[in-house]
Amino acid sequence: MYLVNISSELIYTVESPSSFVFNIAAANTVHQKTLQENLIISPSIDSEWFQLNDFGCRGLRLQTDPCELSIRYNASVELSPEIERVFYLNEVEHKRLPAAVLPFLSPSRYCESDRLGRFAWKEFGQLASGYSRVQEICNWVNTHIDYVAGSTDSSTSACDVLIQRAGVCRDFAHVSIALCRALGIPARYVSGYAVGLKPPDFHGFFEVYLEDRWYLFDATRMAPISGLVRAGIGLDAADASFANIVGQVTMLSINVQADAADPSFLYSDGVPVSTA
Structure with a gap:
């Protein structure tokens, strides 16, 4: 089992009442488990997690009036890949x-x-x-x-x-x-x-x-x-965009990171990993 720390920060200028669905959370599958996660939304507004599909993918839904909106998500994800011949x-x-x-x-x-x-x-x-x-x-x-x-x-x-x-x-x-x-x-x-x-x-x-x-x-x-x-x-x-937005919105910045807690687990490119 391997630990990967992920994070994303999305900042928008919202120019009209707008609705967002974000697909930025780690999915939960047999070989991928979220150990802990944290979400910070500024300004503080109501939001809702929901299941996007039957594959363990989760969406974050929210609505906001005009403002500068920032979404900060981070998580520690445990990967247990099954490597076959x-x-x-x-x-x-x-x-x-x-x-x-x-x-x-x-x-x-x-x-x-x-x-x-x-x-x-x-x-x-x-x-x-x-x-x-x-x-x-x-x-x-x-x-x-x-x-x-x-x-x-x-x-x-x-x-x-x-x-x-x-x-x-x-x-x-x-x-x-x-x-x-x-x-x-x-x-x-x-x-x-x-x-x-x-x-x-x-x-x-x-x-x-x-x-x-x-x-x-x-x-x-x-x-x-x-x-x-x-x-x-x-x-x-079209089914897996990190953000679907209805409204007048301009993205100001995006910052995404993924780091292995133990980089030694990374192996050569091209080897498939079972994820189901």
């Missing part, structure tokens, strides 16, 4: 997939897997199925997509990124997810915190369903898999 992890036949996993085979707003079938099968269809094929998808994305801050926005999809060959962490995840789904491999988007990420920020990565559970992957290779802390999970980034 990865090359023996197999894909699951469609007829044997649990019903709850099936939605993660479908195209979504940012992951147009239905448009990438021919490309995916040409590039990866002849590879041995299972973990090694997903890893090759990550390798391809890491090699062929340049990480360029500011190169994409909230309207950019996986197909857009494949055309321009540049993006940020969420785009690397979207392309990887779309290619996996095009091959019949269930994949879903994950947002959260990443130990060692430079510069520190909320990070986007993804999970793939192999054997009988979900495994983490990150095509950016910017942080070790064992240092990823999940906050949001969904079909793509």
Whole structure:
């Protein structure tokens, strides 16, 4: 078991009565447990924690009149990753997939897997199925997509990124997810915190369903898999944004940190960790 300390500070100018839903809290799963957490909202206003979905993700909901709003969240999260003999992890036949996993085979707003079938099968269809094929998808994305801050926005999809060959962490995840789904491999988007990420920020990565559970992957290779802390999970980034806001609001600053209590637990990139 490993301990990771996470924190985020978000400051906004609120210009009209506004409603917020934040997805910044550590999710609680079998392999990820929040030991302690603290939330400070300024000015002091009523807020509500609620379950965002069935994956252990939690939302923070609040409403406020015009003001300068700051949200400060920190937590200590215990990770107990299950590391397997990865090359023996197999894909699951469609007829044997649990019903709850099936939605993660479908195209979504940012992951147009239905448009990438021919490309995916040409590039990866002849590879041995299972973990090694997903890893090759990550390798391809890491090699062929340049990480360029500011190169994409909230309207950019996986197909857009494949055309321009540049993006940020969420785009690397979207392309990887779309290619996996095009091959019949269930994949879903994950947002959260990443130990060692430079510069520190909320990070986007993804999970793939192999054997009988979900495994983490990150095509950016910017942080070790064992240092990823999940906050949001969904079909793509539309389901896992760190903030959804209704109202006239301007972000003033964002500060995100993730630090391992014992950095020696971090191991080489690319090794998947069971999180289900």
